[in-house]
Amino acid sequence: MPPSPDPAAAAGVAPVVAPDALRTLLTGERSGRVVLLEVRRELGPADARRTGVPGALLVGLTADLVGTPREGTGSLPLPDRAQVQDRVERWGVDPDSVVVVYTRDQPALAARAWWTLRWAGVPDVRYLDGGLDAWVAAGGPLGEHSEPPGSGALRVTLGSLPVLDDDGAAALARSGLLLDARGTHAYAGGVTGGHVPGAHHLPSTANLDGLGRLRRADALRATYDAVGLAEGVEVGAYCGGGTSATLDVLALATLGVTAALYPGSWSAWSSDPSRPVATGDRPG
Structure with missing residues (x-):
């Protein structure tokens, strides 16, 4: 896909x-x-x-x-x-x-x-x-926060963006491009134990410049191309608990690419001792 x-x-x-x-x-x-x-x-x-x-x-x-x-x-x-x-x-x-x-x-x-x-x-x-x-x-003013008005009429529809479960993440790591958004030590096998076999390392901070803003589109495109983003490749992302990886999903959305999120991320993957774990700085 x-x-x-x-x-x-x-x-x-x-x-x-x-x-x-x-x-x-x-x-x-x-x-x-x-x-x-x-x-x-x-x-x-x-x-x-x-x-x-x-x-x-x-x-x-x-x-x-x-x-x-x-x-x-x-x-x-x-x-x-x-x-x-x-x-x-x-x-x-x-x-x-x-x-x-x-x-x-x-x-x-x-x-x-x-x-x-x-x-x-x-x-x-x-x-x-x-x-x-x-x-x-940028010169924006500061002011007091508001109280919630409590009058919203939108009806939510869950599942409007793609997600991965444990098995889906394992499969995507082999068939497409699964990104691990954690830091280098965690990915390589530090205190949190390594990564999903086949996952490529791309820290979420790679999406940001020195001021905490998203990097320019050309820089983001080059970063993702370097880890295997290409036409016809399905993309997903995970991190420790499903938060940092959303920066990958957001950055890719600015490039017109929809990436799936693995919400459980490493905290779900590592909770099952039967799941394989790769270590080191390569996908494995």
Whole structure:
């Protein structure tokens, strides 16, 4: 199965928005509301006292967009339909809304939120390139966060982006291009024990420049071509718990390529001692 265009991109929806373009979205006239989500791994008491992009809603990734771990699911499983539907309604997401996700922390947190909402069928979700730092650097104002309006009318449809299970990841590592987005030590066989046999190493940080923004399209294309991206090759990605790898999926989406995510990632793979493990700096 060859890499295919991302459905949202095919409909003219860009997965990434620059700070200046976000300001235009917020000040321009459009039929649907713009829903801003500031994503933290977990929310604490101090978060409510901080300022962000004015009007943004605070989102705790693990509480809002991650399901309950069970045997074999990995550490950060996908949420069920009821959980995502509840959050989408609470955040006021309508069928014609533009949802913009950003973070002041690790970029992968916002990328995982982007991926999860797109997987749940939210049609227009955009990742703020560079996060809050880029917004401020571009002259964007800071302001108070908003309370969720609780009036969203969108009905979610899970499975709108492709996923891999354990067996699917093993098969893709042999038939296509499976990317391991963890660091070099983890991939080679450090404390986390190696990688899925046949997986190619491409750290998620390879998608970012020194300022935490996605690299230019030509640089991204060269990076992925170097590990085997080519016409007719199916692509998937994993990491430790299914978060960092979403940066690969996002970066590939900007190139017009749909990559599958292995949500269970290494935390699921390594939980079964019968599964093979490769070590060293080669796919194996």
